[in-house]
Amino acid sequence: MTDSRTTQMKELMVRTIYCEMLGYEATFSYIHAIKLAQQGNVLEKRVGYLAVSLFLNESHELLLLLVNTVLKDLQSTNLIEVCMALTVVSQMFPKDMIPAILPLVEEKLNHSKEIIRRKAVLALYKFYLIAPNQVQHIHNRFRKALCDKDPGVMSASLHIYLQLIQENPESYKDLTASFVTILKQVVAGKLPMDFNYHSVPAPWLQIQLLRILSLLGKSDQR
Template sequence: MEQLRTIGRELAMGSQGGWGQSKEFLDLVKSIGEARSKAEEDRIISRELDHLKRRLADPDVPRRKMKELLLRLVYAEMLGHDASFGHIHAVKMTHDESLPLKRTGYLAVALFIDERHDLVILVVNTIQKDLRSDNYLVVCAALTAASRLIGEEAIPAVLPQVVDLLAHPKEAVRKKAVMALHRFYQRSPSSVSHLVSNFRKRLCDNDPGVMGATLCPLYDLILEDPNAYKDLVVSFVNILKQVAERRLPTSYDYHQMPAPFIQIKLLKILAVLGSGDKSASGHMYTVLGDIFRKGDTASNIGNAILYECICCVSCIFPNSKMLDAAAETTSKFLKSDSHNLKYMGIDALGRLIKINPDIAEQHQLAVIDCLETLMTL
């Protein structure tokens, strides 16, 4: 609930930056934040929805004011109330020529309805038109909506345009096109099975964001058939090495860690490709060792990378040096004062002892300590 209130405050503050009159929205957010019970909150939202019904029915509402009314509808639905009477207004706003209003319309539609909703058919034609726009921001908004709203039956209607956008000069468009194709694959694998080579090509994209987005559909494809992607092991290892060596722009850093989410996805992929494959695993040992040596245990994201590295080592063809490094990192987790890290340590230890049961012996006391801690909670 607190997260919803925070988002509401951010929307309200955003409306001060040129979204028109917003005092009513600010008052709404304030009153909800001060509500002393769920019943009181429900009464506030019910009054707000009655007010919005009257305002939306007024044909003379200024377009910019309509934008704020839609955002207030979004906020009401976020709090669990039915604002279906306003859904058609969100659909209408996706047709607007004004970029801020169109993007607001797409945002609201994507939150209000799904692929099974009766209003989707009214949005598909708009998405098709906007995918051909010269304004890349309009194209991005349409791709985002397509990922949410285009169901299996409508995929063929937009698929050719989305594929063409993989070669768009703007990296933001290419990234969202990859994400849209991934979503189509999740909904109907047969619809995009002939486009697998496009994901391989985007792995070599000059923009790290596009490359990182491509890892998600490739991971799903690799889970289905690892043998079809064994030839990419060296490429994945080289990418992971470049990321770990901080060759990516610092804009991809998170808490001083270089592109950690890309690292984690790559480690997941390598774990699948290296499973039971000595040759493929042999390409991975060096970069995995580097990650263990440079690992940062001072931050949550650093520990997340190290944990995923342990998971990878426990899945690929066993190597004594890698197992030793993984066991050492696991020991640090188990000795931590953080219950979360202790849990990670227990989980990591469970993975490692399946490969080498002797690893458990040196951590017996730590495991007992964790059990005693659990008993006191």
């Protein structure tokens, strides 16, 4: 596919996304969305990935054609390509494809950029929801994410912990002090201003921490 054709395809893909948003079926364009994600430049790939995430679901047969592209982009040195791949992985990858993707996603927990670490945590959260047995071996990595210096990565890990603690609170009682410390820091306004909502420090984060603490403290007066 030439540069001019991929540029034209990008513009057409935006229109097919709009058509689907209006309720018109554009199934003929699904394969072209995958091709755009595979062969375009960074901007064109973004449109292709966006279209794929909107058009396809976990059980769609065309999703198989995207696996190799995602694997390649997860190993890219381009941060945008890695971000796009992690976003698609966290949105729509079925559990039978997790073994192929998991090592690369796990590796991204050590990435130097916080946005990559955050997206990797969210992808692992999705994996845990659909195939908990496949991520049992990396529970200790979740603890590292909870202590991440970036508040975005830390807050992303709370999704996983809320799920884990709902299922087995006793196994995570030792983290109570950590959750209390994080809550105190949030209430004291230690997080960046971006987390504030109408001058309230990270209200959704506070609620999530309180939910976690209520589960840990249920039937435990101490």
